[in-house]
Amino acid sequence: MQYVLEIMIPMLEGTAVTLQMFFITIVLSLPLGLLLALARLSRCRPVQSVVGVYIWLLRGTPLMLQLLFVYFALPFVPYIGVKLPDFPAAVLAFVLNYAAYFAEIFRAGIQSIDRGQYEGAKVLGMTYIQTMRRIVLPQVIKRVLPPVSNETITLVKDTSLIYVLAMNDLMRTARALVQRDFSTTPFIVAAVFYLVMTLVLTWGFQKLERRYAAYDE
Amino acid sequence: MEMIKAENIWKSFKNLAVLKGISLTVKRGEVVAIIGPSGSGKSTLLRCLNHLEVVSKGTIAIAGETLVKTGPDGKAQYVHDAEIRRICRKMGMVFQQFNLFPHLTVMQNIMEAPIVVKGMTREEILPEAENLLKKVGLLDKAGSYPCELSGGQKQRVAIARALAMKPEIMLFDEPTSALDPELTGEVLRAMRQLAEEHMTMLVVTHEMGFAREVASRVIFLDQGEIIEEGTPQAVFGNPAQPRTRSFLSSIG
Ligand SMILES: Nc1ncnc2c1ncn2[C@@H]1O[C@H](COP(=O)(O)OP(=O)(O)O)[C@@H](O)[C@H]1O
Ligand SMILES: [Mg+2]
Numbered sequence: 100m101q102y103v104l105e106i107m108i109p110m111l112e113g114t115a116v117t118l119q120m121f122f123i124t125i126v127l128s129l130p131l132g133l134l135l136a137l138a139r140l141s142r143c144r145p146v147q148s149v150v151g152v153y154i155w156l157l158r159g160t161p162l163m164l165q166l167l168f169v170y171f172a173l174p175f176v177p178y179i180g181v182k183l184p185d186f187p188a189a190v191l192a193f194v195l196n197y198a199a200y201f202a203e204i205f206r207a208g209i210q211s212i213d214r215g216q217y218e219g220a221k222v223l224g225m226t227y228i229q230t231m232r233r234i235v236l237p238q239v240i241k242r243v244l245p246p247v248s249n250e251t252i253t254l255v256k257d258t259s260l261i262y263v264l265a266m267n268d269l270m271r272t273a274r275a276l277v278q279r280d281f282s283t284t285p286f287i288v289a290a291v292f293y294l295v296m297t298l299v300l301t302w303g304f305q306k307l308e309r310r311y312a313a314y315d316e
Numbered sequence: 317m318e319m320i321k322a323e324n325i326w327k328s329f330k331n332l333a334v335l336k337g338i339s340l341t342v343k344r345g346e347v348v349a350i351i352g353p354s355g356s357g358k359s360t361l362l363r364c365l366n367h368l369e370v371v372s373k374g375t376i377a378i379a380g381e382t383l384v385k386t387g388p389d390g391k392a393q394y395v396h397d398a399e400i401r402r403i404c405r406k407m408g409m410v411f412q413q414f415n416l417f418p419h420l421t422v423m424q425n426i427m428e429a430p431i432v433v434k435g436m437t438r439e440e441i442l443p444e445a446e447n448l449l450k451k452v453g454l455l456d457k458a459g460s461y462p463c464e465l466s467g468g469q470k471q472r473v474a475i476a477r478a479l480a481m482k483p484e485i486m487l488f489d490e491p492t493s494a495l496d497p498e499l500t501g502e503v504l505r506a507m508r509q510l511a512e513e514h515m516t517m518l519v520v521t522h523e524m525g526f527a528r529e530v531a532s533r534v535i536f537l538d539q540g541e542i543i544e545e546g547t548p549q550a551v552f553g554n555p556a557q558p559r560t561r562s563f564l565s566s567i568g
C-alpha cells in the first residue's frame with residue numbers, strides 16, 4: 100500500500116498525458132470523420148475516390164506505423180514535410196487514423212437513413228444542408244452511438260502506443276516503474292486506471308443511448 | 317387560374333419509358349384524382365411535378381411560374397435551384413409511407429419546416445400548428461413521437477405538417493394505401509375537409525369511393541399515358557375506353 104502511494108504521482112502524471120491524447124484526438128477526429136463521410140457520399144467522383152483511398156490507407160496500415168511515419172518520416176516528405184515535436188506528431192497520427200474509422204461509421208449511419216426522410220424534408224422546402232443538419236444527422240447520431248462508443252473505448256487503450264515516441268503516458272510510466280522497482284504492482288495500478296477511464300466512458304455512452312431511446316424508428 | 321400546367325412530360329429511368337407525353341392541367345380549387353394500375357407511372361408523375369424526379373423533357377408551370385421547359389436541344393431545362401425550391405414550396409406532399417421525422421414529436425414535426433425554411437419563431441408558428449393539429453383531431457398527441465401513433469394518425473400528422481407551410485396545392489400519393497382498412501376513413505375525412513375548403517388537390521388513389529365523391533375530375537393513367545379523363549360520373553359511370561373499363565372491372 101505504501102508503495103502504491105509512492106508511485107501515485109508519476110502514475111497520475113502518466114494518466115494526464117493519456118487523457119490529453121484521448122480528448123484532443125476525440126474532439127478533432129469526430130468532426131473530421133463526419134466531414135470525410137460527407138465527402139465520401141458527395142456526388143463528386145474525384146472527391147469520393149480521394150477519400151476512399153485515404154480511408155483505405157489509414158485503416159489498412161498499423162496505427163503504430165502511422166505514428167512512426169508522422170514522427171520520423173514526415174520531416175523528409177517534399178513540400179509538406181514538417182518536423183513535429185512528439186506530442187503534436189502523436190495527435191496528428193491518432194486524429195488522421197481515428198477520423199478514417201469514424202468516417203466509415205458515419206457513412207454507414209448516413210446511408211442507413213431512409214430516402215423518404217430526404218424526400219419528406221425536400222417537399223417541405225429544406226435545402227440539402229438543412230436536411231442534413233436538422234433531419235438526417237440527429238437520427239444518424241442515435242444509430243452510430245454503439246460503434247462510436249466502441250471506437251472511443253478502443254482509443255483510450257490505443258493511446259498507449261505513444262510509448263514508441265518515448266512519451267511518458269500511463270502505460271510507459273508503469274513499465275518504467277516495473278523495470279526500476281522489480282515489482283508488477285505498477286501494472287496492476289495502470290490496469291485499474293484504464294478500467295476506471297473506460298468505465299466512465301461506458302456510463303457516459305449509456306446515458307446518451309438512454310436519452311436517444313425516447314423515440315423508435 | 318391554372319395551378320398546375322404540365323405539357324408533354326416524358327420521363328425514363330435508364331431505358332424504361334415511364335411517362336410518355338403526359339399533359340395535365342389543374343385549376344385552382346380543383347380536386348383531381350389519378351387512378352390506374354400499379355406501375356402505370358402515377359407516383360412518378362406526381363414526383364416530377366415537385367422535382368423529386370427530373371423529367372426527360374416537357375414543360376411544367378406551377379401557379380403560372382415555369383419550373384422546367386424543353387430547351388432548344390430537346391432536353392429538359394430547369395430554372396436554377398433556388399427558384400426550383402421557391403416554386404415547389406407552393407406544393408405540399410403527402411406520401412404513402414408518411415415520411416414523418418421519427419426523432420421529432422408531432423408538434424416538432426409540424427413546426428420544423430416553418431422554423432427552418434421560413435425562419436419563423438416558435439411563438440409565431442405555435443398557434444397555427446395547434447390549429448392544424450386540432451383540425452386533424454390530434455391536438456392531444458402533440459407531444460408524442462411518430463412511433464407512438466397508429467398509421468391513420470401518422471398520416472393525419474403528415475397532412476398537418478404539409479399544411480403548416482401554407483401550400484397552394486396539395487399532392488397526395490396513395491395516402492391510405494399503407495393503412496389498415498379501418499384507418500383509411502379518418503385520413504379520407506381530413507382530405508375531404510381540405511377539399512371543402514377549396515384546396516387545390518392532386519390525389520393518386522385506389523379509393524374509388526373517395527374519387528367518385530370528392531374529385532371534380534378523374535384521370536385514368538395506364539402505361540405512362542393518360543387514357544381517359546373526365547368527371548367522376550363519366551369515367552366511372554360510362555368509361556369511353558376499353559382499357560378504363562377493364563381496369564375498373566378488375567378492381568371491382
Ligand atoms: N427510381 C426508379 N428507378 C427505376 N425505375 C423506377 C423508379 N421509380 C419507378 N420506376 C418504375 O417506373 C414505373 C412506374 O412506377 P410508379 O410511378 O411508381 O408507378 P405507380 O405509382 O403508378 O404504381 C414502374 O415500372 C417502376 O418500376
Ligand atoms: Mg405509386
